[in-house]
Amino acid sequence: MKFKDKVVVVTGGARGIGYATALLSAREGACSVVCDLDPDGVEAAVKAIRATGATALGVVGDVSDRSSVAENVAHVIAEFGRIDVLVNNAATQVPAPARELTEDHWRRELDVCLTGTFFWSQIAAVESMIPRRSGVIVNVGSGAGLAAAPNTASYVAAKHGIVGLTKALAVDWGQYDIRVNCVCPGFTWTELARSVSEARPEMMKERVSRIPLGSGAQPEDVANAVCFLASAESAAVSGSVLSVDGGTSALSSGYSAPRDGT
Numbered sequence: 001m002k003f004k005d006k007v008v009v010v011t012g013g014a015r016g017i018g019y020a021t022a023l024l025s026a027r028e029g030a031c032s033v034v035c036d037l038d039p040d041g042v043e044a045a046v047k048a049i050r051a052t053g054a055t056a057l058g059v060v061g062d063v064s065d066r067s068s069v070a071e072n073v074a075h076v077i078a079e080f081g082r083i084d085v086l087v088n089n090a091a092t093q094v095p096a097p098a099r100e101l102t103e104d105h106w107r108r109e110l111d112v113c114l115t116g117t118f119f120w121s122q123i124a125a126v127e128s129m130i131p132r133r134s135g136v137i138v139n140v141g142s143g144a145g146l147a148a149a150p151n152t153a154s155y156v157a158a159k160h161g162i163v164g165l166t167k168a169l170a171v172d173w174g175q176y177d178i179r180v181n182c183v184c185p186g187f188t189w190t191e192l193a194r195s196v197s198e199a200r201p202e203m204m205k206e207r208v209s210r211i212p213l214g215s216g217a218q219p220e221d222v223a224n225a226v227c228f229l230a231s232a233e234s235a236a237v238s239g240s241v242l243s244v245d246g247g248t249s250a251l252s253s254g255y256s257a258p259r260d261g262t
């Protein structure tokens with residue numbers, strides 16, 4: 001088992017990729033901690049993980065609020081004594097043309113996606129990982145952290161920031177045996193993606209046509225990559241960025257992926 005007796009915290013763990021990661025790490029032996037803004041979601045996720053016989057703890061909090069993060073970290077340490085693995089997955093994204101972005105909109109996406117990743121990393125490192133000279137952080141970035149999608153300037157800026165923050169923390173904290181890596185999912189079939197697909201099927205068809213493997217990832221595909229980077233299997237990997245996008249970022253712009261032997 002990859003995480004036997006390890007304490008694994010997943011922010012934004014109530015649903016989607018975060019939930020798939022919390023569930024998989026629990027199956028791999030972890031004490032799985034689900035942190036999320038949504039109390040009902042936390043309760044349901046913890047119940048579902050415990051129903052598999054695994055150990056789970058729920059903590060409700062807002063990653064963008066430093067005192068909330070400090071409370072969450074203290075709660076986890078009071079319960080389990082340490083944090084071995086931190087997965088910074090929580091994010092929010094509301095598309096808007098750059099010229100119409102309000103200050104509040106800009107700040108909210110930067111605060112949740114980027115500053116929240118920094119708060120959790122810093123407090124978990126200072127309170128547990130640095131004193132214990134051990135820890136793993138996996139940040140969930142995005143294809144939008146490697147190249148821009150239209151009408152998502154604040155999300156794109158935040159996700160590019162996560163790639164930079166991953167490298168900076170890997171450099172600063174390697175001396176404490178803390179590894180920091182980033183997974184960049186491409187289009188992934190979460191609830192949000194399904195609702196966009198139903199609302200705008202043509203746009204979704206166009207996006208899928210640019211995925212060389214021919215379909216979006218499942219949340220479990222991304223969770224597998226996160227768990228690889230979180231486990232001892234990647235002991236020598238730090239400061240890396242792993243795309244889980246079916247080959248999308250390998251395709252030159254302007255092209256669709258070839259089909260039927262063309």
Ligand SMILES: NC(=O)c1ccc[n+]([C@@H]2O[C@H](COP(=O)([O-])OP(=O)(O)OC[C@H]3O[C@@H](n4cnc5c(N)ncnc54)[C@H](O)[C@@H]3O)[C@@H](O)[C@H]2O)c1
Pocket residue numbers: 011012013014015016017018035036037038041061062063064088089090091092112116140141142143144184185186187188189190191192193
């Ligand atoms: N689904 C995709 O196609 C896709 C593609 C690229 C990157 N990603 C990234 O993967 C991650 C997960 O995506 P998803 O599709 O599962 O998202 P989702 O919207 O389904 O889930 C996000 C979770 O984060 C929680 N959350 C939001 N703001 C929070 C806050 N301030 N504090 C604590 N929790 C908060 C939400 O309540 C929710 O449970 C995100 O970082 C996202 O940017 C997703």
